Amino acid sequence: MAEQIEQPGAGAGAPRVIVAGATGFAGALAAHLLWRHPSFELVAVTGRSELGRPLAELYPRYRVPLSVQELDTDGLASVDAAIVAYPHAAAAPTVAALREAGARVVDLSADFRLRSLETYERWYGPHPRPELIEQAVYGLTELHREQIAAAGLVANPGCYPTASVLALAPLARAGLIADVVIDAKQGISGAGRAFDEQTHLSMAGENILPYKVAAHRHTPEIEEQLAALGCDMRVQFQASLVPLDQGEMASCYVTPTRALGAEELRELYADAYAQEPFVEVAETPPGTRETVATNYCRLFAAADGHTGKVLVFSAIDNLWKGTSSQAVQNLNVMFGLGEGEGIA
Amino acid sequence: MAEQIEQPGAGAGAPRVIVAGATGFAGALAAHLLWRHPSFELVAVTGRSELGRPLAELYPRYRVPLSVQELDTDGLASVDAAIVAYPHAAAAPTVAALREAGARVVDLSADFRLRSLETYERWYGPHPRPELIEQAVYGLTELHREQIAAAGLVANPGCYPTASVLALAPLARAGLIADVVIDAKQGISGAGRAFDEQTHLSMAGENILPYKVAAHRHTPEIEEQLAALGCDMRVQFQASLVPLDQGEMASCYVTPTRALGAEELRELYADAYAQEPFVEVAETPPGTRETVATNYCRLFAAADGHTGKVLVFSAIDNLWKGTSSQAVQNLNVMFGLGEGEGIA
């Protein structure tokens, strides 16, 4: 299912990749990154609408000349890997077909992020392909790099869990979290290619809007990941939309299990991420702008002497590290490439 | 010290008002509101810079034709009232001069907001006129309306305390707050007429930036007000700048002292604000856009069944209800006028 257009990047023999669901924001960016990638060959972009239209027409700035085609599940034999960018529940069957054809998959949906089927079904409804859950590896690269390297199916994290879990992991691992409130803010690209009151510039502009109050589906995902680090608790997670395009800040307010000093905190974070190419521990509060169009997560932790709480601020680009560049980071790991190839 | 330009609004015999410090965002808006006010006569706008320039040149959209003049403390005899919009410490001496001349004052600075001199000096440094503290009334109209009506000196609240205390007062009064995290977001006008990295559109735009981490001076102000309602505790307050002009959201995460149901919460807020002309209890999470260029505070409270916490979202326009229109609301109360005159 490959088109005959010369790709600037990859040479002969590179793994052949497709993006399934390339018409949304996440899939389109993934296609852009793979099209320019030096070590993957992007052989097709598929969609459920806009068939036959060059992706470059839908997203001129991404300059991917391939045309959107239907996913031909019979022609997957020559496909080595796929990024799947369908909504939850729609993703699972496509993932299954790709897995059956032998392709390694990074799935951007929520379908394989949760280890617990029961939790999934409470938050998302019936799971279309529950038997695949156990082969899935949670794709927060920094936490699960080794399993990702060997995985056939990687469940790419939600953007909020990416920012939140990277922020909290050092504290969670050390058993230091007694309670946590996460107040996250995100630009409008987080709403995706949806055309409605939440995305119209004359409504979303000049606005700050909390949404999905006390009901955000990223909550159980954060809780499962923290639990896996030894911190089993209910997490207060709340998101707001703010008027920018790409950018996400998770502001975490931790009640620690014991008093924590500034120096101890500094060391905890420095040690945790010293070897990580895409996590920066900053010396001042990060702005999300510092991460726009990059795969970086930028963290700042502070002890509040007045309240005894620990504050951690975690900035990412929700479409990049929060979604599509992290998917490529995972693909790089899965295929033994340099982790930053095509995204740094 | 009056200029001879006809004001659209007030007739003869109206109280004569000045705005001291009219060249900043807050003072300029106060001058705008008073210039159009049907029951006050704006007789002068003063400043420490831009002397002689018509305010309409500095702020064309406010259309106040008066020219900026130096404050003539000898000519205050005929001034009935003043809004003072100087920075903290600079405000107190001007307030004192106005009080000595018999003018009633609404002070926008922090100088008289805190009842405790010790607390003031810990956060702000030496107080220039501590002897005036005890005559000051805290100007959150909805909480202190009666004292404001009789006051000679009203300390207009900070914008964050306005949004936060209105959000938390019903819970605080009922003794229901065991712990609280306030994550506030604000547009760039909150930084005032400051020209720097935090306000340049190419730096503040497309950005989310936490600032004054664990050190915001509005913290003790919120704590004092909650304590006055019977809730004496350390408050976790944190603010972030987001890329819009006017708008502020205080997202409050309350650990309640006992389990609270949705219905009880609904009634608590409905009862607390049923008679308030400028507090709206909404049925869905408010956007700050719904309050832009108004004196409204728009609240939404929710019980999170998952965590047991109570969430309260409080939206205001930081320059209006958060500062200048609340100052006019207070002036209205002080002079026995309709509370919404000139601001509704």
Add this chain to the structure above:
Amino acid sequence: MAEQIEQPGAGAGAPRVIVAGATGFAGALAAHLLWRHPSFELVAVTGRSELGRPLAELYPRYRVPLSVQELDTDGLASVDAAIVAYPHAAAAPTVAALREAGARVVDLSADFRLRSLETYERWYGPHPRPELIEQAVYGLTELHREQIAAAGLVANPGCYPTASVLALAPLARAGLIADVVIDAKQGISGAGRAFDEQTHLSMAGENILPYKVAAHRHTPEIEEQLAALGCDMRVQFQASLVPLDQGEMASCYVTPTRALGAEELRELYADAYAQEPFVEVAETPPGTRETVATNYCRLFAAADGHTGKVLVFSAIDNLWKGTSSQAVQNLNVMFGLGEGEGIA
């Protein structure tokens, strides 16, 4: 067809007004302005969708508690006036029904703006009610105040013609225009409550987008109005969308019929608008921000000594002076009220 909710503004005996098509941006703002108007009674808001929903739910910041109802053409007897905010072609039949019931109408659509049926049909297609064209008066208040005062049907101008014709009228009347290029820029509210690629913040934001190249329907409207002033010519009109909400700038590049000096130009504009309450001739180039949420048009004219051309910049709020506040301005004139009532 009136609802029983007390209106803050108008007393008994005030003309009874409806807004037909109140769910779009223009109609909703018109309803907001009339609801607060001291001398009109807003008795109903109608729509073709969202029936039964309070307008305040759709547009919280406008705070109009009336619910959207279907237009009951049989119950119009008690309606004195209407603002009609339907798309072109849909507007004309509603306007006709209102006129037959004796109501005076300000129509926001293009249906009655053009005097020439032939021109209308070339740009818009078949006209549903051509027989009404001749009774319509073009509602650019500053140019046609007397006819508006007596009119039963006022065709409210397009936003671009409002800014452009006010900019060019002094030159046109004096026979000074040999050729003109109008480059107009507008915020996203100009696209109305349309949910698509042009309004999504992640697409419209950080963008400058020329649209309807060489084909904008406001072109013939501008040409007809200039012709009526004695300037019969083809006008080059081009619009671009820029990332803000409300605001419009018409930048006019005039090749004059003879050399024009700065002083002559200054006097020409000063004289033309000296008596106009809502046209400001500025001494520096206006920003659209200076007109946001006002009925003002702010003009600046300059002679370019280098090229010999005359430049005129005209700033308005496209939703206010460009649409809804101008409609109220016209209603004020039609009912003999102060021209600025409810909009200044």
Add this chain to the structure above:
Amino acid sequence: MAEQIEQPGAGAGAPRVIVAGATGFAGALAAHLLWRHPSFELVAVTGRSELGRPLAELYPRYRVPLSVQELDTDGLASVDAAIVAYPHAAAAPTVAALREAGARVVDLSADFRLRSLETYERWYGPHPRPELIEQAVYGLTELHREQIAAAGLVANPGCYPTASVLALAPLARAGLIADVVIDAKQGISGAGRAFDEQTHLSMAGENILPYKVAAHRHTPEIEEQLAALGCDMRVQFQASLVPLDQGEMASCYVTPTRALGAEELRELYADAYAQEPFVEVAETPPGTRETVATNYCRLFAAADGHTGKVLVFSAIDNLWKGTSSQAVQNLNVMFGLGEGEGIA
């Protein structure tokens, strides 16, 4: 004057480059591009302020770890090339010192853009080093590629001339321009790291502001370049600021010397730019968003049958193709590298 920090990109033996004036927007981006460049070694960044501060602190998102140092004109012997990002008049002496030391220079200022000293001095004042003018080549890569390849001093074009001349060159060369109006719009980054009323988000946001009316210094630069193509005329050039960060649109309204059809126009542009890697002739009007953070210029030309005029829209990123990535494009050409290295 090199620092000992490992650069991700260039290997040993790569040309050694410095950026002089790296603290402004243009210089900082140039440093970012060179730091990541595979074939240049960035050995120093210099400035006149912020000495000793890592550039990564001033511009975190650019991640250039080098510290700002004073330009050591004695230590230039080992420097092969420089990008100079000083204001006009300040640039020339630095350029001269670099040239004397044997370095090849791309100068971002206006100092060497104009061939005519007289024109320069009329618009900019006395020229500090007029003797260098004749060795300078105008750095619009697409027009002067061959001379640039051999040049010691390249005068990088202004951002407006870049967009405008690329838009008009095909028509100018064919003798088809009788008259032209250029209405350009630009994001706030065009104002640079200046902190004032024009850049404060609460003033620049929600605004459209024409500036330097009939007096923009890019006018003579455009005129000289068009004249060099055979089109000697006065150009009407006008710019406006619009509320975004990076993005620039030159909307060109050409009165042609003879009637031009759509097909002829299409071919003219297709032929002119068929071989250009960084000029895209689009089939629909471009949005500036399509060029953000790229070196592309995206053009669309249309014949207006109604007026007979020809419209050309030219979109670039003012900081990239308009300034810094074009500078690197020129450096690539000067050193015989792939023209898109490090910028595509």
